[in-house]
Amino acid sequence: MKVLKFGGSSVANAENIQKVVQIVKNEQQPKVVVVSALGGVTDQLINAGTLAEKGDESYKEVLQALETKHLDTARALLPVTHQSSCLSMVKQHFNELDEICNSVFYIRELSLRTKDRIISFGELLSSKIISAFMSSANIQHEWLDSRKLIKTNNNFGFAAVNFKDTNEIISSTVAASGKQAFLAPGFIASDANSNTTTLGRGGSDYTAAIFAAALDASALEIWTDVTGMMTADPRWVANAKTINRTSYQEAMELSHFGAKVIYPPTIQPVMQKNIPTWVKNTFAPNEAGTVIESAGEHDGSEIITGISSINSVTLLSLEGSGMVGIPGFSKRLFEALANEKINVILITQSSSEHSICVAINAADAAKAKNVVDAAFETELNQKKVDPLKVEEGHAIIALVGDKMKSHPGIAGKMFGALGRNGINIRAIAQGSSERNISAVISVADVKKGVNVLHEAFFESVHKQLNVFIVGVGNVGGKLMEQLNQQKQFLLEHLNLQVRVTGIANSKQMLFVDNGNEIDLRSWKEALKNAQPMELERFVDTVIDKNLRNSVFVDVTANADVAAVYNRLLEKSISIVACNKIAASSPYSNYSQLKSTAREFNAEYRFETNVGAGLPVIGTLNDLRRSGDQVNKIQAVLSGTLNFVFNNYDGSRPFAEVVKQAQDEGYTEPDPRLDLGGTDVMRKIMILAREAGEQIEMDDITNNYFLPASCFDGSVDDFYKEMANQEAHFKALYEEAAAKNCKLKFVASFENGKANVGLQHIPSHSDFYHLYGKDNIVLFYTQRYTDQPLVVKGAGAGADVTASGVFADILRIAAP
Known part of the structure; x- marks a missing residue:
């Protein structure tokens, strides 16, 4: 004997009921079929009773709609020659329902006992309609009234089963019948006085388990709308997997803690009789589903089920x-x-x-x-x-x-994964x-938490980063290209999925929802039609989405964007900053950002603040973490200035060379930040801070080479004034050339002091053979005393800067 139970989604309508009956027909063993009410009916019956109790006559409309639903279902299922008695049965039941609700309406009281009576009609009606359909299909069976077979106490709404009496009644009733198939309504029972009781919402599963235990069934099958129990709620976790096998104890724990596939009390009767219980999909009957069995037979390979x-x-x-x-x-x-x-x-x-x-x-x-x-x-x-x-x-x-x-360490891994995501x-x-x-x-974190834990314990395939990028102009655009180019490589070789979930420029911002990601091939067109950019709303959306492993990427030079870092870090959202403003802000703010990142298990990375894609800050941090001490730093840190002085020889105007650098994307939006030394001051200050020094911009000496008049007015005025000062720039070049030297804008840090300025570089210097837009940094440390540790390479340009940002994103993904 096998027991099959079909839930509300499986019998929601005539089409689904046909699938159910086909499954029943294909089952060759003797069987008991237990069914729920048609989909949504129980809630509507409760609604009708509640409206009647309130004196609201619209309960009649609810009952009328339910009657129509059942009549339409019967007509859709049954041949015309078989409809009469079934339609009459439906009308008779609704006449009785109307009388009960009418009584409730007049006395304004809906007792638990009356409520049980009202909602019992859902299963009675569905089971009798399905029974009539089975008969019309020549499936020999007997309809059983569960109220006469399952005896309970009078705890209406959640009655406790008297298993001694129930087992005897079920087993004797089935044994006395000559049939090989039985159909029974789930959820309903009766007390010692034959008053209708119910077994709790979801009680049809329980009914099936009661039948299975009483009949020592070979198996219990719970047919629903999902293929078995899942490792997590598939509505929340896109990569949730079917659990092939689980133990009774695990199934009880999962069902108790919110897994809706099976009603918690269902497990106890079948566990006592060691009856294998299958959870299967009515709409994919050939798929295996989940089997629940004793712990000894359950040998699943996963530590976490x-x-x-x-x-x-x-x-x-x-x-x-x-x-x-x-x-x-x-x-x-x-x-x-x-x-x-x-x-x-x-x-x-x-x-x-x-x-x-x-x-x-x-x-x-x-x-x-x-x-x-x-x-x-x-x-x-x-x-x-x-x-x-x-x-x-x-x-x-x-x-x-x-x-x-x-397996030790599970709790630590669980709490660590949750903590890292704030x-x-x-x-x-x-x-x-x-x-x-x-x-x-x-409760606001529960969806994120389930995803975080599922990734930590089940998704060995890949880790997911959810990335939000502000500033998709020159560098940001290159970053989007690189993310698209490397997408498949990251999945195949690093088990990493970088999902770009939100982007913005100065005018528009774009987000995607429901586990989707921005198309990295057509983002420009999508952004043009997106909503207006509002920084606070962008940040609010990032926080409200509350996605696991969130990373905010700032590819701007905007102070307002830098000002939101702390708020994001406090929500455990990591920051990757190409923007130098935050790291070069007052030391108290710089220190606060790093402290907040540590406190809230987030990361604040800004490698591209110095040297674009060069590993300058990373190398410095590695030196300090390994116990080395930085004594002196000397560097050429401006790709712009290096490009300018490598290309200026007096044969064409200095202003023209600067304009070329700007056109090729090497300068800041305002080139005076580069040529005036402000950008280099920021960079040497960041390096000094990362070396452990508490230093401010005012502590740095800047030996300007630009005439003061160049700083007045707009950027256009700046170019005009440079043209007027061409003799000054030519004199600088000629003075260096006369000494067989090159002009380089050098930054130095030693003994707690920093300075920047134009220097004459002789041919034996490490800085002499520095071409194009290259940067170079010399670290003199306790370990590197006479010969410094040198980091050298391209220090400007959209591609290399974007690659540095990309690298920081990948570092955040590292375990």
Whole structure:
């Protein structure tokens, strides 16, 4: 004997019911088929009763719509010659329903007993319609009234089963029948006085398990709209996988903690009889699904079987010095909650006995506050305990797996993954079986948390970064090209998916939703038609999306953008900054940013602030981390100035060479930042700070070579004045050439002091053979004393700068 249960989605309409009956027809073993109400019917029956209780006559419209739904379903399923008796049955049931709801309407009272009576019609109607369809298809079977077979107490709404009587009635009824197939409504039962009871929402699964246990079935099959139990909710986690095999205990844990595929009480009856239970997909019947069996037979290879969650959780905290060493406080707390039928989902207590914390359904929070404060009224008045603390807006996220107990470090990996993504844990609990680790987090973080944990424990295929880029102009555009070019390489070789989820320029901003990413081939066209750029709204959206492994990339030179870093870091969103403004801001702000990044498990990376794509800051950090000490730094840090002085020989105007550098993308938007030395001052200051020095811009000496008049007016005025000062620039060149030297703009840091300025570089200097837009940095350290550590290469240009930003993004992805 096999028991098959079909849920509401499987019997939602005539088309689906036809699929169900085909599955039943293909099953050759003797069988009991248990069905739920048609999809959505139970909720509408509850709605009708509630409206009637309120005196709202629109309950009649609800009942009329339900009657039409059932009549239409019967007509769609049955040949005309078989319709009469079935349609008459439907009308008779709705006449009875109308009388019950009419009574509720007049007395304005909907008791739990009456509510059970009303909602029982859902399963009665669906099972009788399906039975009529099976008969019309010549499938021999007997319809069983579950109310006569399953006996319960009178706890209406969630009745407890009397298994002794129920097992005897079911087994004798089936044995006395000559049929090989049976059809029964799920969810409904009756008490000792034959009053209709229900087994709780989702109780049709439970009905099927009760039948399976009573008949010692060879298997129980739960048919639903998904292919088995999943490692996580597939609506939240795109890469959720089907769990092929799991144990009864794991299935109970997963179902208790929010996995909706199977109703939690279902497991107990089949576990006691060791009956394999399958979760299968009505709409993909050939797929294997999930089998639930005893732990000995379950040999899944994964340490973690699944990740589940419960939303709408409230934390209750009872605290007070008067609790320490006094027995009975926990008993009184749980007793007060139990008397009000408030279910406790999670418990944690401090070892000092100073506090105890429990999680309950959020709907029970107000009631819990009243009953607990009443139970401890004396202690409250004596100040031995504090008033019950109620914290709403939480959820529970749980890791489930039988194998966790034999693998140390699971809890650390779980909490570490959540912490790195800025998900605060309010309470934790782990049973002595070590089969479940639960954490209470903000409900706003639950989707992100499930994805973070699924990535950490299941997605060995790839890690996902969610990237938001502000500034997709020259450098940012090159970055988008490089991300597109390397997309497949990163997946294949680094197991990394870099998803660009939001982009912006100075005019527009573009986001994508629902797990999508911006098309890196057509982003320019999409951005043209996007919403206007508002920096605060962009930042709000990044934060509100609350995606795992989020990275904010600033490819601007904008002070307003730099000003939002701290806010993002506080949300554990990492920063990659091509923008030098933040790192060269007052030391207190620079230090605060780095401190915030550490505090909130985010990263603040700005390698391209010095040397574009050259590994200058990374090399400096490696020296310090390995215990070396920087004594002196000498550098040519401006690709722009190096380009200018490598190309200026007096044969063409200095202003023309500068304009060429700007046109080729080597300069800042305002070239005076380069030629005036401000950009180089920022860079040497950043290096000095990374070397451990507390230094400000005012501490740096700048030996200007530009005449003061060049700094007046606009950029156009700047070019005109350079042209007027051509004799000055020619004299600078000729003076150096007369000494067989080259002009280089050099930055130095030594003994806590920094300076920048134009220097005559002789042929034996490391700086002499520095061509094009190259940069060079010389690190003199305790280990590199006579011969410095040299970093040299292209220090300007959109491609190399974009590659440096790209490299920083990849460093954030590194474990």
